[in-house]
Amino acid sequence: MTVRPTASPAPAASTAASTEASAALFERALAVTPGGVNSPVRAFNAVGGTPRFVERASGPYLFDADGTEYVDLVGSWGPMLLGHAHPQVLDAVRQAVSRGTSYGTPTRPEVELAEAIVGRTPVDKVRFVSSGTEATMSAIRLARGFTGRELVVKFAGCYHGHVDSLLAQAGSGLATLGVPGTPGVPAASTAATLVLPYNDPDAVAAAFAEHGDRIACVITEAAPGNMGVVPPAPGFNRLLADTCREHGALFVSDEVMTGFRVTRSGHWGLDGAVEGWRPDLLTFGKVMGGGFPAAAFGGRADVMSMLSPEGPVYQAGTLSGNPVATTAGLATLRLATEEVYAHLDKAAQVVREAASSALTEAGVPHVVQHVGNMFSVFLTDEGVTEVRDFAAAGAQHVGRFRAFFHAMLDEGVYLPPSAFEVWFLSAAHDDRALDRILSALPVAARAAAAVPVDTFTGGA
Numbered sequence: 001m002t003v004r005p006t007a008s009p010a011p012a013a014s015t016a017a018s019t020e021a022s023a024a025l026f027e028r029a030l031a032v033t034p035g036g037v038n039s040p041v042r043a044f045n046a047v048g049g050t051p052r053f054v055e056r057a058s059g060p061y062l063f064d065a066d067g068t069e070y071v072d073l074v075g076s077w078g079p080m081l082l083g084h085a086h087p088q089v090l091d092a093v094r095q096a097v098s099r100g101t102s103y104g105t106p107t108r109p110e111v112e113l114a115e116a117i118v119g120r121t122p123v124d125k126v127r128f129v130s131s132g133t134e135a136t137m138s139a140i141r142l143a144r145g146f147t148g149r150e151l152v153v154k155f156a157g158c159y160h161g162h163v164d165s166l167l168a169q170a171g172s173g174l175a176t177l178g179v180p181g182t183p184g185v186p187a188a189s190t191a192a193t194l195v196l197p198y199n200d201p202d203a204v205a206a207a208f209a210e211h212g213d214r215i216a217c218v219i220t221e222a223a224p225g226n227m228g229v230v231p232p233a234p235g236f237n238r239l240l241a242d243t244c245r246e247h248g249a250l251f252v253s254d255e256v257m258t259g260f261r262v263t264r265s266g267h268w269g270l271d272g273a274v275e276g277w278r279p280d281l282l283t284f285g286k287v288m289g290g291g292f293p294a295a296a297f298g299g300r301a302d303v304m305s306m307l308s309p310e311g312p313v314y315q316a317g318t319l320s321g322n323p324v325a326t327t328a329g330l331a332t333l334r335l336a337t338e339e340v341y342a343h344l345d346k347a348a349q350v351v352r353e354a355a356s357s358a359l360t361e362a363g364v365p366h367v368v369q370h371v372g373n374m375f376s377v378f379l380t381d382e383g384v385t386e387v388r389d390f391a392a393a394g395a396q397h398v399g400r401f402r403a404f405f406h407a408m409l410d411e412g413v414y415l416p417p418s419a420f421e422v423w424f425l426s427a428a429h430d431d432r433a434l435d436r437i438l439s440a441l442p443v444a445a446r447a448a449a450a451v452p453v454d455t456f457t458g459g460a
């Protein structure tokens, strides 16, 4: 199968379009749903203004309820690697739906998707779930069951879904809301979680020196994207794996965002390649679900054998391995050729460089960081050259980001509505879509420059 970017629809009639229909839907949504949304960042709280209610999407474009077209740089927060409504994915989904939508039995597509994942990634066995949250929650339960230990090490700024025990200093959503944790999580849940600063080998050594024989696992984003993109320092993931092995703990690499997004081999691994070692468990989501609710965790055969019904660690799900979702995931992975990743890498480089030039030209201090085709733009203080951890990511001028975001939106480009997120491209971002982004960037950079830094210094 080949990847064909879907044909570009006609240009939007105007920029800074009406938001009347979205505003009306938002008002109705507010009456029946907390905050009017089903996931907090969608509410535009971090940037203000009316969230756009999207009615359809095609290739690199979103079309909202007012009929306005936007070039999409969110991609449903990562899954839409091939762009929206890819014809071959839709065909596969239509065929799957015509056979019924859920049986609660094992099915062929889930075997084929599991084979595809086992074939590409360093996992011996894989179990499907319906969200990345379930994947990390289950991986942690399994690590605890396997080791007979309770403590979990995570890093500040890494987000692993809304798992009780992992909602401590958990990156973008919480950073954006300025909430350090969340009410509703019992102290006992987070008491077994050690939160360490990211990219800090000394903190890892100190935690293991003190608690080594009680640590069940270390969980980390393979390359964090949830505090903006913060690449692991060279050797950091390897150090985590080695330290875990030395102390009898498991190393859990969360690839829900990076998996199949950054490379065809599905995992980001050891600073780009797995050489002679592998994580004990990996979690996947987003791209492998092809835009449907599907996620997975997998790993070493002896660890996965602990899972019910083979072993004693219980885990289950009514819709796990759903035939429509696994069909969409399989079609997506089959279409995600090396050519697709080469296009994504190139397109990401073009947009990154253009964003940086526009900001430099406008005199806006910034740092642009990337891991493969995932990248983020941090609007920092003058003189900052790198963002290595959550504390640095938090020192952003979010007021400048707000102005930047809204100027992009007015120019017809839909950025993530938060300063702590990845900008996601797709295989469908063709020259027309890229040109639109490139012409919007200088306008947005000038809008950011117009915001005085001293009044709007943000904080995670």
Ligand SMILES: Cc1ncc(COP(=O)(O)O)c(C=O)c1O
Pocket: 077, 130, 131, 132, 133, 134, 136, 159, 160, 161, 162, 221, 226, 254, 255, 256, 257, 285, 286, 295
């Ligand atoms: C690295 C990582 N892990 C886990 C999750 C949770 O996935 P989900 O939102 O599907 O529950 C996310 C979501 O953004 C993520 O980025």
